[in-house]
Amino acid sequence: MKKISYLTLQKKYPQKVVVLDKSEKRNLAVGKRAGEIMKQLKEKKIKFQNIVFVGPVSKPGAVNVYISLRK
DSSP: OOOOOHHHHHHHSTTSEEEEETTSOSEEEEESSHHHHHHHHHHTTOOGGGEEEEOSOOOTTOOOOOOOOOO
């Protein structure tokens, strides 16, 4: 199984926050609000050290630019 691409997340979950497992191969939770996501993670008994937050996911076709301010 390969990693879930950001493009796939944009198509399936625009404007939502997505939680992936650490390998980024499996979707663990999706929601618009933190409470929704926390409830899903709690029900699945998933620990925070085993997850990666992605979000909010942009609409398909959006271009994002990230700048690092580190030297």
